Amino acid sequence: MFLVGLTGGIASGKSTVAKILKDDFGCVVIDADEVAREVVLPGTLGWRKIRQHFGSDVFQGNGELNREKLGQVIFNDANKRKILNSITHPEIYKAIAWKVIKNFFLGQHFIILDLPLLFESKKMVPFMSYTIVVNCSEEQQLQRLMARNNYSKEAAEIRIQAQMPLSEKCNLCTHVIDNSRDIQNTYLQTSRIHGELSRSWLHWKVRVLLALCAGSVIGLTIYVVKLIFR
CATH class of the missing domain: 1.20.5 (Single alpha-helices involved in coiled-coils or other helix-helix interfaces)
Structure with a gap:
């Protein structure tokens, strides 16, 4: 079994490609965002540590983490962001590792790791046999994010600029999917890459x-x- 890293930028269409790979081609996709939610569920070690460092204000009445409120707390405070990352990242990597091991013993040919910050963190890059970046123009990224999240132009630009530019990610990966056109075009590109991965003897x-x-x-x-x- 080998690992394929899937990444992109906010609102570039990465989730669309992940869905195609999972639903249409039957690939095992491990979504880092889903894992991130799992490791802070009530009662988990991550949940307890966040409560210890950030207090009860960032939790809802039912005990679940209020991700929006926590995001507001760390967004403009680099120190608090580092604290949160030091709590969640080890738990996320540990959970991903267990999922990978499980799929190895299930005999999977390869699995897709959906990692939004693959190249930013660099920690998982050495384990990837192939890396895929979902790309689109900066203007498309901005317009899609504003429409999807109902952000102002300024708010959307701040979030896009907080990530590594897509152009840099494209220079670092082994495959690029251009998601600047229609869904059918994106599907065809994804299909070609899936065929290549399926034929690999790696x-x-x-x-x-x-x-x-x-x-x-x-x-x-x-x-x-x-x-x-x-």
């Missing part, structure tokens, strides 16, 4: 490497046992 290289490592560990264990009981 998963066998990974499995052989893991088998060799496992064999070495087993061989070393047997050798040590023989030394002890000889």
Whole structure:
């Protein structure tokens, strides 16, 4: 099994491509945003640590995290943003790792990791065999975000500028999907990339490497046992 990183910019169409890969081609897609919500559910370690550092004001009456309120708290405070990241990021990476391991043993050919900040954080990049960026023009990104979230132009620009420019991400990835046209065009590009991934033999290289490592560990264990009981 090998890993494919899927990323883009806010309102570039990444979720659309992820949905096509999952619903139309049957790919396993691990959504980092969904995982981020899971690790702060009431009672989790992330939930308890956020409550400890940020107080009860960022929670709703039913105990669930008020993500909008927390976002307002950290948006203009870099120190508080670092604290939140130090709480949530380790839990997110741990949860993603368990999902990857599970799918490896289920025999998946490859899985898609939907990671909005793949190139910003850089932590997951070394584990990706391929990386896909969903791209569109800056003007389209701005207009889509304003329409989707009912943001003012200024508010939308602030959120776009907080991320790495799409042009830079396109220079770092192995594949680009141009989502500046209609959905059919995006679908055709996604289909071509899916075909390429499905034909790849990379998963066998990974499995052989893991088998060799496992064999070495087993061989070393047997050798040590023989030394002890000889």
